[in-house]
Amino acid sequence: MKLSVEIITGTFIDTVVSENATVKQLKEKISTEVKLPVRRLILVFGNEEERRMLMDDEDEIMLRDLGMREDSHMYLFIKNLDLVSMEERSLEGDDVSMEEISSEAESRRRENEEDEKVKIDGEDEDKQMKNEEEEEKEKDREDTKDDDNAEEEAREVEELGDEKEET
Missing domain, CATH: 3.10.20.90 (Phosphatidylinositol 3-kinase Catalytic Subunit; Chain A, domain 1)
Incomplete structure (x- = not known):
């Protein structure tokens, strides 16, 4: 059939x-x-x-x-392979009920999900730290430019002062 x-x-x-x-x-x-x-x-x-x-x-x-x-x-x-191997162990003489097998498989699944979440969270933290470092570097660059501009302006004012004294 x-x-x-x-x-x-x-x-x-x-x-x-x-x-x-x-x-x-x-x-x-x-x-x-x-x-x-x-x-x-x-x-x-x-x-x-x-x-x-x-x-x-x-x-x-x-x-x-x-x-x-x-x-x-x-x-x-x-x-699931985990469930099959636990069932086989219970048939070999370990006194394990199907509820315990299901519970253990569910616990492993949750642990795997938590491990994955930690991994993702860790990657997010790494990205955030890198972003903060980049922002810090950019701020330092801007501060350096501001300092350079201030020094340039101070020199120009000093040169103007020297020119007035000469005249």
């Missing part, structure tokens, strides 16, 4: 699987087409009133038992 899979990016994949295909077989087929490991794929199917995410423990269910028919439409989401 032909199925239409819409990737979150808006790209469509039309794939053909047998009438007796399982969720796992569909994921494996999609995995080769999108060049991502099966463990990173999240499939969502159903109509507008009732959408459903296919869980990993449903991999052995046949697609037809889920109500998928010829030209059924589903959505493909991709798990």
Whole structure:
């Protein structure tokens, strides 16, 4: 049967699987087409009133038992690598709940955003300091010009005074 899979990016994949295909077989087929490991794929199917995410423990269910028919439409989401590695650790025996995994992934995301903000703020401070230094240099140049002009005027006044004395 032909199925239409819409990737979150808006790209469509039309794939053909047998009438007796399982969720796992569909994921494996999609995995080769999108060049991502099966463990990173999240499939969502159903109509507008009732959408459903296919869980990993449903991999052995046949697609037809889920109500998928010829030209059924589903959505493909991709798990973040951090989330996948934390899930794998929890399966290896670490007693970590999905809430903790999600919380840890969210914390890392926030830390990355804060690091980026600090980096941007630091760059802004550098720009501001450079601007202030340029303004200071410009002011010094103007002061130097004013001093030079004042000296020039003083010399001219002195020369005029000397000329009057001579006459």
